[in-house]
Amino acid sequence: MNRKSKNLLVSLLLITLGFSCQKDVEHSSNEGPTIIPMDSIVTPNEEANYLNFSSDYIFDQDKLPTFDLILSQENLDYLDDNPAREEYVEGSLMFENEMISQVGIRYKGSIGAFVNCVSGNNWTNPSGHKKCTKLSMKVKINYQDKARKFYGLKKLQFHAMNLDPTQMRDRLGYWLFRKAGVPAPRSIHCRLNINGTYYGVFALVEQIDGRFSKYHFDEGDGNVYKEVWPIRSNGNANSNNIFISALETNEETADVSLMTEFAQDIHEANPDSLTNLVERWMIPEEIISYAVIDRLIKNDDGAFHWYCSGNSCNNHNYYWYEDAVNKRMHLIPWDLDNAFENISGQNPVTRIADDWGATRNSCNPFAFGGFSFPQRSAACDKLTKAWVQFDNLYDTKKQEFITSIFSAETIDRKLNEWSQQIYDATEEAYELYDDAISISKWEAEISRLKNDLEIMRNQ
Incomplete structure (x- = not known):
């Protein structure tokens, strides 16, 4: 200073x-x-x-x-x-x-x-x-x-x-x-x-809000919703009031008719029309890329972890952006502080039991993890099941990313660059505070992260 x-x-x-x-x-x-x-x-x-x-x-x-x-x-x-x-x-x-x-x-x-x-x-x-x-x-x-x-x-x-x-x-x-x-x-x-x-x-x-949507989308004046899924775990569409309470933008007008229509379409879709549903309401390459990255980094506390209480299950840590002009829905990731952790570790709460697209226990909740918290397979959700049907696109995107943005050369370069950027600041904090991470432990964790990512490239 x-x-x-x-x-x-x-x-x-x-x-x-x-x-x-x-x-x-x-x-x-x-x-x-x-x-x-x-x-x-x-x-x-x-x-x-x-x-x-x-x-x-x-x-x-x-x-x-x-x-x-x-x-x-x-x-x-x-x-x-x-x-x-x-x-x-x-x-x-x-x-x-x-x-x-x-x-x-x-x-x-x-x-x-x-x-x-x-x-x-x-x-x-x-x-x-x-x-x-x-x-x-x-x-x-x-x-x-x-x-x-x-x-x-x-x-x-x-x-x-x-x-x-x-x-x-x-x-x-x-x-x-x-x-x-x-x-x-x-x-x-x-x-x-x-x-x-x-x-x-x-x-x-x-922050994911109106400034975010205006920056990231050409038509950025649409609704932003926080942590609300279009349908409930029983397959029924969520209500208008639920969508209104989840609004992060446009609260004054509170027009959630497009999200309501999206939810109703999911509810009414039969198994043979699920891919058409995704193509009509979303950009398949975008949402499948979301799924690929989410699974590669083991974002197990995100949209694909369905936590259950009794027979009611919910997910969290995501937003939706509703492009009303082009009538498209966009899923946005949020809160990644537990991502990457379950590649070689086993968080007793967050770890997802299933591989992408797999289901178990006849889609009923089951106990899993160190704390035996109940969860439900993500692919039991009708919308996620629709995305799972794009299996060829999923495999193509995964191989594309592993040889480009997710390659060891690319990620190691970024991690080295960012580590150098914060090295002195990390060392200064450790010298000041007993609960700050030491340089040796931090560098060991960076090495572990690099090794974990190599595991994911070979799965």
């Missing part, structure tokens, strides 16, 4: 922390977060880079950027008191000498993100104060001003990678999906400071 950056950061810290001469406020979980005083708000400069450059500047694969989050001590204590509360507090963001005040800041993550990182005893219902140095964070740029953007983005997501000893799963996984022609988030590594203290290397992952 240069002298100008340090001076700017110190100035804002003095404002937000209330100066060192003030007494510390003892935080109570009953107290709410504080609001930044009006005289502390930074007025945007119309010439600021973040107002004039696109998101490509942020997701530059050749840089390791540094982001600074600045919060009052009271607000930081409020977050640390119960990270799983996932409630925004007000703070500021500094990036490359430019300050943005009145942003929302909170911790984020699914159940797995908080395991062993909060003080509560029930890992299935995380609670309690923060224990780990790093936790994933979300910054809401438009917290106070709905129209405000940061390099064209409304949210920033910093993934802590606590479950990923390679520090590469997000970046490599999404890179592979995109190279295969699948719409997927952009991701880079970054350094994250909070109130002037370095917390470590994070993965900055693109």
Whole structure:
């Protein structure tokens, strides 16, 4: 950080922390977060880079950027008191000498993100104060001003990678999906400071929202849905209300008629018309490429893992984009922190029992894995069964990727490039924190990942 950056950061810290001469406020979980005083708000400069450059500047694969989050001590204590509360507090963001005040800041993550990182005893219902140095964070740029953007983005997501000893799963996984022609988030590594203290290397992952759809699709104004499958596990179409509740865009109009039509078509399709259904509603090469990459990286906590409770089964960690102009549905991968893990390891919760297209137990739920959690074969789902019928295309795409984007030469080069990029930052974090990964362990995990990928090339 240069002298100008340090001076700017110190100035804002003095404002937000209330100066060192003030007494510390003892935080109570009953107290709410504080609001930044009006005289502390930074007025945007119309010439600021973040107002004039696109998101490509942020997701530059050749840089390791540094982001600074600045919060009052009271607000930081409020977050640390119960990270799983996932409630925004007000703070500021500094990036490359430019300050943005009145942003929302909170911790984020699914159940797995908080395991062993909060003080509560029930890992299935995380609670309690923060224990780990790093936790994933979300910054809401438009917290106070709905129209405000940061390099064209409304949210920033910093993934802590606590479950990923390679520090590469997000970046490599999404890179592979995109190279295969699948719409997927952009991701880079970054350094994250909070109130002037370095917390470590994070993965900055693109938020899947309206900015995402406008960037990745020519007709980008359609609906984005989070974690809703067109049909239920019993084969019936989901209801309008279910689709509306899953909307991430266009909530005001909430027109889900196209998704409803898609769901009804799946429900009514007979076995002989399933391939026609896919050709009518999707781009076969795109969705089969999704399936190939998903299986090559063992994304076992994604759309093809059907977790069951009784006879009801559901999947998660995906989005849909609905192109209303061309009447096409696009499946988008999400949350890859458990990807790659089950190639040579055996996560007791996430591991999928079946190979692509296989079924067992007459499509009834069955216990599997170290914890014997019930799951159902993915190909028992009618839509997945339709994709499985493109077996020749699947085999063709798999061989194509193994000799190109998934080849040892290509992936090893990328992993070496990205490892060099974050080496010093990883070493610095290890010198500061007991729970940070050591260079020797990290390099061993990278080697293991390379070996695991070779296993997948030969399956």
